[in-house]
Amino acid sequence: MQEEEQEFNQNVFFEFEEKYNLFSNESKGIFYWDLIRFELFYHLLWNHKSNVKNEQAVISKKQIFKEIKSFITFLFSKKVDFLFFTASRNKISNSKAFDQNLADILNAVPRRSYYAFESFERSKEKWFYENTLFNPISIFRRIAKIFYKKNEDYSELISLIKKEFSNSSFTNEDINRVIVDFKIDFFYYSIIFKIKKPKAIFITQNGIQKGLFQAGKKRNIPIIEMQHGIIDSAHLAYSYSRLIDYKQNQIYLPTYFFSFSDFWMKGLNFPIQKNISIGNSYFFNSQDNSQDLKEIENNATGLLVASSDVFGENLKNLAIDFASINKDIPVYFKLHPNQFFEKQYYIDQFKNFKNISVYSNESSVYELLEISKAILVIQSTALYEAYHLKKNAFIYKKQTYQRHEHVFDLPNINLINNAGEISEAFDKEFIEDENTENLFFKNFDSHKFNQFVNSLS
Known part of the structure; x- marks a missing residue:
């Protein structure tokens, strides 16, 4: 054998x-x-x-x-x-x-x-x-x-x-x-x-x-x-x-x-x-640095897609699938710095979808999270930033998604195979958990520095 x-x-x-x-x-x-x-x-x-x-x-x-x-x-x-x-x-x-x-x-x-x-x-x-x-x-x-x-x-x-x-x-x-x-x-x-x-x-x-x-x-x-x-x-x-x-x-x-x-x-x-x-402090105080939380909740209707060079194609196809069945939900496709040069390529790929916008460094991850209800990643630091901001996260089970396995068991983490599974769970409320409060980012310790x-x- x-x-x-x-x-x-x-x-x-x-x-x-x-x-x-x-x-x-x-x-x-x-x-x-x-x-x-x-x-x-x-x-x-x-x-x-x-x-x-x-x-x-x-x-x-x-x-x-x-x-x-x-x-x-x-x-x-x-x-x-x-x-x-x-x-x-x-x-x-x-x-x-x-x-x-x-x-x-x-x-x-x-x-x-x-x-x-x-x-x-x-x-x-x-x-x-x-x-x-x-x-x-x-x-x-x-x-x-x-x-x-x-x-x-x-x-x-x-x-x-x-x-x-x-x-x-x-x-x-x-x-x-x-x-x-x-x-x-x-x-x-x-x-x-x-x-x-x-x-x-x-x-x-x-x-x-x-x-x-x-x-x-x-x-x-x-x-x-x-x-x-x-x-x-x-x-x-x-x-x-x-x-x-x-x-x-x-x-x-x-x-x-x-x-x-x-x-x-x-x-x-x-x-x-x-x-x-x-x-x-930038990551820790992200909520304090943004708008009034009530206003954020009212504006947070979109899906942030955190891309990078090696994940771009898979995330592009999934974003198109999601946008096709959720025409009233804005999709913010955020490029990693290593693919800023590809911006026009993605704009062209999404030209038939009015609810998909492509971003390089015009807006930060946090600025886009302010207007997003959830985040979609394969592998990205942005997942932890989103969780810190109390946003639901969708992990697409492709490529090296298992690098996030240390958070698979946390509430608000959803492993998905297709756009339909995102749609089904998109409106779920974020579950508060004191054990994960500020787990990924603590405030800058000036005394220690x-x-x-x-x-x-």
């Missing part, structure tokens, strides 16, 4: 890492497995290709010159206690772009004690924080790669990957690309940290920034990463096998991790110095 093929997941991947002792792989002083594992895992899991070509924004020579000039000016400016690496994906009420994950920390430190490197919003006029400059790392990479012509040979590793995962199309070029980016990033951030000598570095990751982590480690500067989304055993940036004894420099991680609440790190093996449940900063002195 033929053995049934095992479903690919993080446990299968961990077994692969354990079997071949991959964290010991070294090339010219770099333990490179930790650099490529995240990208390889999601390559094997998804191998996703968009329906739309992501045209890279053309940056004018004038803009490049301005960003390099700002960077050089920064290098020769006065030293500061803190460096912040922000990813300002949300708009605040005055249309300024802000980082909801670092906002509490930026508000807690004196405004002249930091510089912020922005990695998402390029327009200076839209920056919410003072002392901000756009991080020109992408420009630096382009220039530096002129000098990185030689590719190393990782064919033995490629053969191992292919042997265990026959569907892999991961190449020697992919491995070289990741490692070269790491080397360039490490060199770039080492220059910054050597000159500026900050007391601490705070970061919202925008991508995987292990070169930055290693540069801070080499100069004994603590790096604190802020939680910005789902953290669980299937997120390979934050999840490692318990059966491996990780040696010095085999993994590249922040020194500390600031989480939304205690909920997120339970049962997770993330081998950093310390996790600190610091909270987040001040204690932490004082401990750095």
Whole structure:
């Protein structure tokens, strides 16, 4: 009898890492497995290709010159206690772009004690924080790669990957690309940290920034990463096998991790110095920051669909099915930042449905939840945001929906197979449960933060 093929997941991947002792792989002083594992895992899991070509924004020579000039000016400016690496994906009420994950920390430190490197919003006029400059790392990479012509040979590793995962199309070029980016990033951030000598570095990751982590480690500067989304055993940036004894420099991680609440790190093996449940006032106070609750309840008639690149097609089809049988219910299709470039594609897909609207960053998840009665996801941090706002949640049983299994048994969580099942349960009242009150997001603990900063002195 033929053995049934095992479903690919993080446990299968961990077994692969354990079997071949991959964290010991070294090339010219770099333990490179930790650099490529995240990208390889999601390559094997998804191998996703968009329906739309992501045209890279053309940056004018004038803009490049301005960003390099700002960077050089920064290098020769006065030293500061803190460096912040922000990813300002949300708009605040005055249309300024802000980082909801670092906002509490930026508000807690004196405004002249930091510089912020922005990695998402390029327009200076839209920056919410003072002392901000756009991080020109992408420009630096382009220039530096002129000098990185030689590719190393990782064919033995490629053969191992292919042997265990026959569907892999991961190449020697992919491995070289990741490692070269790491080397360039490490060199770039080492220059910054050597000159500026900050007391601490705070970061919202925008991508995987292990070169930055290693540069801070080499100069004994603590790096604190802020939680910005789902953290669980299937997120390979934050999840490692318990059966491996990780040696010095085999993994590249922040020194500390600031989480939304205690909920997120339970049962997770993330081998950093310390996790600190610091909270987040943006998420915690979402109801207080919105309209009168009575008005919200009256306006909350829609269905919010929280999309992302790999779930977009399945959610698109389900949204169309739901909109077809519920023409009086507005559907708000919210794109993830990794699919903003696909906005016109989805607008075209929904053109025959007047009750479906597509959003990129014109409105935040919370602004759309204010006018929504429920949320639909496959896998999204927005599910927890909705639950915190006392909205019913529908989880579509497709792809990696089981990453939400830790909430399957909670009231107000509905696992569904089709649009009809959403319609049947759409008007259900939210069931209050004191055990889940503020489970996912606690308020920012300024006292704990001040204690932490004082401990750095």
